[in-house]
Amino acid sequence: MHKHLLKRILFPLLFVLLFLTGCRNNNSSKITIVGSSAMQLLAEQAGNDYRLAHPNSNIVVQGGGSGTGLSQVQAGAVEIGTSDVYAETQKGIDAKKLQNYPIAVVGIVPIANKNVGVKNLSMKQLSDIFTGKITNWKQVGGKDENITVINRSKGSGTRTTFEDIVLKNKKAVKSQEQDSNGTVKKIVSSTPGTISYISLPYANDKHIQKLSIDHVQATNKNITTNKWQLWSYEHMYTKGKPNQATTKFIKYMLGKKVQEDLVPEIGYLSINDMKVVRDSNNRVSTIRKN
Template sequence: MKTKWFKGLAFAAIALTVAFGSITSVASASSKLSGRIVVNGSSALLPLTLQAKNEFQKLNPKVKISASAAGSVTGPQSVRKGIADIGACDWDASLDVPGFKAFTGLVANKVAVTPFAAITNSNVGVSSLTTAQLQGIFSGKISNWKDVGGKDADIIVINRAFGSGTRVNFQVKALNGTDYMTKGDNYKEVKSSGDMKTAIETTPNAIGYIDLVYVTSKMTALKINNVAPTAANVINGSYKVWGYGYYMTKGQPTGAVKAFIEYIQSAKFQNGSLKKLKFIPLSAMKK
C-alpha cells in the first residue's frame, strides 16, 4: 500500500513539475520580448489598438506601447517619417486610393473589418435613407429633412476632415464616389471619430458617419437602402459600407511590432475583444 501511495505521490510531483516548467517556459518566453511601440493614425481603429495594448502589455510587461489618433493619413505619414512604428489606417496605404497616392515601401497588415454607419442625432426621426438621398444630403443638394421623410428642419451635415479613413470609406462605399459639400452655414468638419460622436449627440438635426464601435443610444445608426449596419449584414454581403483596418509598417514587421500585430490577428483576440468592440474578425469574411 505504501509503495502504491509513494508511486502516486511521485507521479503527481513529476506532473506538477512538468506543468510548472511549461508555465515558467511560457512566461520566460514572453518576458524576453521588450521594446517600445508607437502607433499613430486612425481614430476608428483607436479603441481596438488601446484594448490590444492593455492585453499585450500584461503578457509582455517589458514592451511599452503608446497610441494616438489624428486620422488615417497621419498613420503612414508617421511611419514614413520614422515617428511611428505602426500607422493605423482605414485603407491599404501601400496602394493608390481616391485623394491619396500610395506610400511606397510600406507594408499593409490587415487587423480588422470595420463597419461604418450613417448616423443622425436622436431627434431626427428618420431611420433609413437610400444611396441617392445620402448623396443629395452630403453634397448639399438636399438641405431639409422633410425632403427625405422627416420633419421640416434644416439638415446639419457633420463631415470628417480630409485625411480621415472613415471619410474615404464612406465616400466610396456609401456615396458611390459623390463629392462632399465643403462649406455652408449648416456644414461642419470634425477631426476624429470621437469628435464626430460628440457632435452628432449634441447637435439637433445633424447627420454624419462613424464606425460602429462609437455608436451610442444618443444617436441613430441609419439603414442604407433598408439594410441595417450590422456585423451579420456585412458578413452576408447585404451591407456594403465597411472596410479593412490596416497596420502599416516600414517593410515587414519584426520583433515586438510583429508580435503585437500577430496578437491582434490571433483567433483569441479576433473572436474575443475585437468582436466585443463591434469590429468583425478577418476570418469571417470570404476570401
C-alpha cells in the same frame, strides 16, 4: 601602476557601454502606433492586454487619422501606422515600401439627431444630403428642419471609405469637419437637424439615431456578405520588415485571443469572419473556401 590605471579607465567605460546597451534594448521594445481613430479603441485595448502579458513591452497608441498613420510610418517616425484605407489609395504614400497587415473589419454607419424623424435613407438620398442636393429633413420624410452635415476631416480613412462608396467621386457639401468618432457622436446627439457617420463600435448610443440604408441595417452579419456596404479593413502598416518586438505584437493581433475574443467584444469583425474581400479599387469578391 599601469594596470591600476587601466582598470580605473576601463571599468567606467564598461559600465557606460552596458547602460547604453540596456537603453537601446528598452527602446527597441517600444512600439508606437499612430493613425486611424476607428482602430484606436482596438489597438489601445489590445496594447493594454499585451503589456500585462509582456511586462517589458511599451506600447503607445495615438489617433490622428489614417493619413497621419501612413505618412508617419513611411517616414520611419513610428513602428506601426494604422489605416482604414489601403496605402495604395493615398497620395504621397509609396505602398511598395510598406508592409500591410489587415487586422480587422469595421462598419461605418450614418447617424442623425434623434428628433429628425427619419430612420432610413436610400443610398441616393444619403448621397444627395452629403452633396448638398437635399437640405431639409422633410424632403426624405422627416420634420421640416434644415439638415446640418458634419463631415469627417480630410485625411480620415472613414471619410475616404464613406465618400468612395456613397458619393462615388461627387464633391461633398462644404460643412463642419471633425476627426473623432466621440466628438461627432456628441455633436449629433446635441444639435438639432444634424447628420454624420461614425464607426459602428461607437454607435451603440441611445442618444443618436442609427440610419439604415435601403432598409438594410448596419450589423456585423450584414457586413460579412457586403449586404451592408459601408465597411473598411483596419490595416496595420510597417515600413518594410518590422523589428522583432513589432513582429511579435502584430502576431498577437492576428492570434486567437484578439481575433476571437477582443475583436468581437469591442464590436469589430475578425478578418476570419468575412465571406467577401475588397481590394484597393473597392472591388468586392466572394472568398472561396477550400
